[in-house]
Amino acid sequence: MSYLRPLYHLAQADFRERARRFSFLLTLAGGAYLACEAIRGGLVLHYGPYCGRYNSAWVATGMACWASFFLSLIGFYIVRGTVEHDRRTRVGEILATTPIGRLSYLLGKFLSNLSVFVCMLAVLALGAVVMQWLRGEDMRVDPGAILTPFLLVSIPCLAFVAAVALLFDSLPLLAGAVGNTAYFFVWLWLVERMDRLSSLRWDLFGKNVVASSLAASVQEQFGEGGYRLQTTIKSLAAAAGLQASQEYISFTWHGLHYTPGIVLDRLV
Amino acid sequence: MQLLIDHVGKRYRGDLWGLRDFTLDLGPGVVGLLGPNGAGKSTLMRMLATITRPTEGRITWNGEDTARKPDPLREALGYLPQEFGVYPNLTPVEFLEYLSAVKGLGARRARRRIAELLDFLGLGSDRDRRLGGFSGGMKQRVGIAQALLNDPQLLIVDEPTAGLDPEERVRFRNLLSDLAGERIVLLSTHIVSDVEAIATRIAILNRGHLVSDATPEWLLSRVADRVWEWVIPSEELAAARQRHVIGAAVRQSDGIRVRVVSDAPPAQSAQPTQAALEDAYLYFISADRAEAPR
Numbered sequence: 001m002s003y004l005r006p007l008y009h010l011a012q013a014d015f016r017e018r019a020r021r022f023s024f025l026l027t028l029a030g031g032a033y034l035a036c037e038a039i040r041g042g043l044v045l046h047y048g049p050y051c052g053r054y055n056s057a058w059v060a061t062g063m064a065c066w067a068s069f070f071l072s073l074i075g076f077y078i079v080r081g082t083v084e085h086d087r088r089t090r091v092g093e094i095l096a097t098t099p100i101g102r103l104s105y106l107l108g109k110f111l112s113n114l115s116v117f118v119c120m121l122a123v124l125a126l127g128a129v130v131m132q133w134l135r136g137e138d139m140r141v142d143p144g145a146i147l148t149p150f151l152l153v154s155i156p157c158l159a160f161v162a163a164v165a166l167l168f169d170s171l172p173l174l175a176g177a178v179g180n181t182a183y184f185f186v187w188l189w190l191v192e193r194m195d196r197l198s199s200l201r202w203d204l205f206g207k208n209v210v211a212s213s214l215a216a217s218v219q220e221q222f223g224e225g226g227y228r229l230q231t232t233i234k235s236l237a238a239a240a241g242l243q244a245s246q247e248y249i250s251f252t253w254h255g256l257h258y259t260p261g262i263v264l265d266r267l268v
Numbered sequence: 269m270q271l272l273i274d275h276v277g278k279r280y281r282g283d284l285w286g287l288r289d290f291t292l293d294l295g296p297g298v299v300g301l302l303g304p305n306g307a308g309k310s311t312l313m314r315m316l317a318t319i320t321r322p323t324e325g326r327i328t329w330n331g332e333d334t335a336r337k338p339d340p341l342r343e344a345l346g347y348l349p350q351e352f353g354v355y356p357n358l359t360p361v362e363f364l365e366y367l368s369a370v371k372g373l374g375a376r377r378a379r380r381r382i383a384e385l386l387d388f389l390g391l392g393s394d395r396d397r398r399l400g401g402f403s404g405g406m407k408q409r410v411g412i413a414q415a416l417l418n419d420p421q422l423l424i425v426d427e428p429t430a431g432l433d434p435e436e437r438v439r440f441r442n443l444l445s446d447l448a449g450e451r452i453v454l455l456s457t458h459i460v461s462d463v464e465a466i467a468t469r470i471a472i473l474n475r476g477h478l479v480s481d482a483t484p485e486w487l488l489s490r491v492a493d494r495v496w497e498w499v500i501p502s503e504e505l506a507a508a509r510q511r512h513v514i515g516a517a518v519r520q521s522d523g524i525r526v527r528v529v530s531d532a533p534p535a536q537s538a539q540p541t542q543a544a545l546e547d548a549y550l551y552f553i554s555a556d557r558a559e560a561p562r
Contacts, residue, residue: 005375009366009369016355018357089352098367099339099371
């Protein structure tokens with residue numbers, strides 16, 4: 001039996017089943033809202049007082065960073081439950097009577113989880129292009145600069161989330177509300193750990209990769225650095241009584257220059 | 269084509285056995301596996317379908333031990349589990365394409381087979397509708413379609429009529445009967461009428477062991493002179509239930525006509541009557557219960 005055909009159909013059926021649910025459309029709408037917020041300036045990615053010109057590299061990297069952060073939490077709850085669904089419907093029993101092995105089954109489910117994320121990233125990538133045009137600071141759309149951050153910042157992070165969701169699904173102890181609660185605390189712990197981490201290799205959200213490139217660019221253009229990469233959500237900042245209308249210093253950033261070392265780190 | 273269940277047992281935990289010392293030798297035909305809920309039918313079905321392994325004994329398919337080498341049986345198996353669910357957002361074609369791929373069918377063969385099965389099962393005009401909008405009977409037909417994708421030599425269906433309306437049940441029974449031909453169809457149920465018209469052989473299970481394995485004719489012959497009917501006042505029904513295993517109680521103008529299986533006439537006015545398979549089933553189950561340690 002060909003190995004790829006059952007794997008492909010397993011992932012495809014699972015993906016179709018989820019992609020046709022209303023909740024999936026809601027999630028895509030959430031992604032579109034995130035893009036809208038970024039377009040109208042409610043969501044700003046900045047490196048200390050510096051904010052990049054809205055060229056393809058900057059808008060896509062911003063979207064990719066936000067996708068890593070938000071979808072690593074929300075995405076977990078969206079993709080989990082697929083094994084439980086097979087158990088509940090007894091489709092899992094039928095699969096257990098076929099020649100397909102456990103590993104292939106899990107791999108198919110993983111690919112399905114990842115496909116759900118890729119769909120969401122596609123919406124955000126489209127949002128990045130629209131955002132670039134609407135901001136009008138640089139009208140030249142560079143497809144490579146749009147896609148690269150999604151491929152190397154968001155996808156490694158979301159592949160990790162897809163695998164963790166599957167792990168939680170497969171362990172009876174972590175099924176249901178216990179797993180949902182446990183993941184929330186795991187995520188909080190990861191956010192805290194990643195915030196303090198300077199290594200590129202274990203940088204789950206891909207933030208350090210972006211920050212180090214921005215630092216080099218700001219250093220080159222303004223001769224200073226040492227800031228942190230941050231996202232300001234203006235409405236939240238205003239609600240917290242913080243100054244939300246800060247004027248950022250604009251600079252031109254041409255995107256991440258991925259070396260084989262960085263690619264390897266992201267794959268790890 | 270031979271499925272041999274040889275002194276098979278399944279222990280769940282501690283000393284709790286779902287099935288014990290079960291032996292059955294099966295060839296082509298429809299075999300009805302009858303027993304009350306908790307008798308061990310689903311435990312046996314799951315082992316036969318290679319979902320779980322026996323704790324003791326062995327199951328062989330054409331001489332191959334299915335625990336050691338499950339693939340020969342899996343390639344020849346169609347399985348419809350109890351309370352089968354579906355992916356509600358897929359169409360039957362998409363769902364069957366998916367399962368045909370994991371069963372190892374090539375794309376062209378799968379497409380042809382799916383079209384044949386949907387037509388055969390009366391679902392041809394619903395091929396592009398989502399499964400979530402199907403009735404229970406239609407979903408069950410999709411279930412049987414997936415079980416037949418690989419044209420199985422061994423078809424295992426577990427409580428297939430649960431949740432179906434009477435018309436769907438009759439249709440499903442006829443369908444299984446049509447499918448029998450040169451394959452082994454193993455039909456597990458606790459509803460006697462599901463098997464009485466179509467089974468060529470009936471195995472009765474109770475308390476995790478085999479009570480009887482025989483043809484319907486033999487089972488009927490065992491109770492031929494042991495089925496009685498008589499009319500009692502309705503207030504005596506509770507007392508009659510305590511003394512006898514009542515197979516049927518029908519209210520009529522002069523009281524309640526009760527039907528029991530008993531070696532001797534249960535009352536002076538009791539009249540012998542034609543035995544049915546349900547009487548035989550009750551007879552064997554109640555005899556087995558009587559033997560159970562208290």
